[in-house]
Amino acid sequence: MKSGFYPDIGKYYDTDAADFDDRYWQNPVLQQMRQSFREEVKRHPFLTVLEIGCGTGIDLLHFGITHPQVQLSGIDVSKEMIRLSINKINQNKLTNVHAYTASVEECPELFQDQKFDLIYVFFGALNTVENLAQNAKFLKGLLKPGGRMVLSFVNRWYVGGILLESVRFRFARATSRLHPVWKGYSPSKDLHSRCYTPGEIRRAFSEFRIVRHHGYCILHPAWYYTRMNQKLGRLRRIFWLMDEWLNHTALWRFGEYTLFTFQHAEDPC
Numbered sequence: 001m002k003s004g005f006y007p008d009i010g011k012y013y014d015t016d017a018a019d020f021d022d023r024y025w026q027n028p029v030l031q032q033m034r035q036s037f038r039e040e041v042k043r044h045p046f047l048t049v050l051e052i053g054c055g056t057g058i059d060l061l062h063f064g065i066t067h068p069q070v071q072l073s074g075i076d077v078s079k080e081m082i083r084l085s086i087n088k089i090n091q092n093k094l095t096n097v098h099a100y101t102a103s104v105e106e107c108p109e110l111f112q113d114q115k116f117d118l119i120y121v122f123f124g125a126l127n128t129v130e131n132l133a134q135n136a137k138f139l140k141g142l143l144k145p146g147g148r149m150v151l152s153f154v155n156r157w158y159v160g161g162i163l164l165e166s167v168r169f170r171f172a173r174a175t176s177r178l179h180p181v182w183k184g185y186s187p188s189k190d191l192h193s194r195c196y197t198p199g200e201i202r203r204a205f206s207e208f209r210i211v212r213h214h215g216y217c218i219l220h221p222a223w224y225y226t227r228m229n230q231k232l233g234r235l236r237r238i239f240w241l242m243d244e245w246l247n248h249t250a251l252w253r254f255g256e257y258t259l260f261t262f263q264h265a266e267d268p269c
Contacts, residue, residue: 006077006103009128012184012191013055013078020056020081029223032240033216033257037122037152038062040214040261044148046070046118050107052139053125054099057085064089064097073111075102076125104135107142115144124154124257127182128193133204140207145266148211152259154182155215156195159254161222185224198253201260208262215255218243222256 024030038059047070054060054074064072076082076099085099102110104126119139129135139149156177165174176182177195184191196204198213220239221228229236246252 006130008192010077010079010101012189013076014080015189017056017078017080017084020084021058024058027223027226029217029220029229029236033223034059034122036216037120037150037259040212040259041118041120041150044118044150044261046116046148048114048116048118048144049073050111050116050119050142051075052104052119052121053123053128054085055081057081057088057097057099059120059122060085060097060099061088061092061094064094065092068096070096072097073116074099075104075107075110077101077103077128104129104138107138111142114142115147116142117144117147118149119143119147120150122152124152126151127154127195128191132194132196132200136205136207140264143264145264147264149208149262150259151201151205151262152216152257153201154193154195155253155255155258156197156200157254158195158217158222158256160218161256164221164225198258198260201258205260205262207265209265211261211263212259213252213261214247214259215252215257216243216259217256218246218251218254 049063049070049072051060051072051074054076057074060072060074063070074085079101082099082101089097089099100110119142126132126135143149158177162174180194182193182195184193219242220236221232232239243255
């Protein structure tokens with residue numbers, strides 16, 4: 001890891017790891033989004049998979065169980081997150097799943113000549129890398145010709161969040177994503193990261209072919225608007241379906257998250 005940058009990111013998530021799963025299982029919006037991410041992954045063929053930012057191993061465990069014939073690897077810069085991931089892997093006796101403490105930049109050395117059919121990122125782990133375009137090149141080197149990547153990003157132009165925070169007169173929070181450095185979701189501790197527009201993502205991954213793009217929480221309140229989502233109750237499904245319709249328009253780019261499916265530009269041999 002590069003000195004002073006990823007160690008700080010790792011420490012941030014080390015302190016976040018203890019109750020990470022509990023908070024996730026209490027949040028139905030996060031669960032719905034994660035399942036949508038998973039369904040996008042399952043649209044594509046794969047036998048070897050790499051997860052970037054695997055956290056506590058929630059998805060490594062899921063795919064390791066649902067796809068026992070697949071070899072899965074996961075990396076995260078948080079040692080504590082990886083410890084929890086390895087515990088889950090061992091408890092479930094998954095011999096096809098492995099987790100490592102590493103950054104994207106360390107993957108070429110970690111995996112050496114190994115190539116993957118599919119790489120995925122759920123919930124914006126690439127928002128915390130030092131250089132997105134450089135990481136795109138590292139990921140290309142890890143992907144088999146014709147292989148695919150399913151990547152989600154925290155979106156800079158989350159218009160719903162800007163409007164909601166503005167009507168509450170929380171202008172600093174409303175514009176926080178627009179700054180060169182975004183301090184993350186927590187009001188009490190800072191996460192050095194950056195939000196990206198769809199255009200910035202396209203340019204960073206210009207060597208790949210775009211297979212699909214999707215926006216999340218365009219009208220549906222974002223996962224962290226907990227009270228608002230609780231009050232909506234069953235109406236959340238209507239907002240979710242409205243978001244699905246809006247993904248057929250240019251408004252897909254204004255959600256809380258964007259998801260891109262990229263394909264390695266070269267055809268498999």
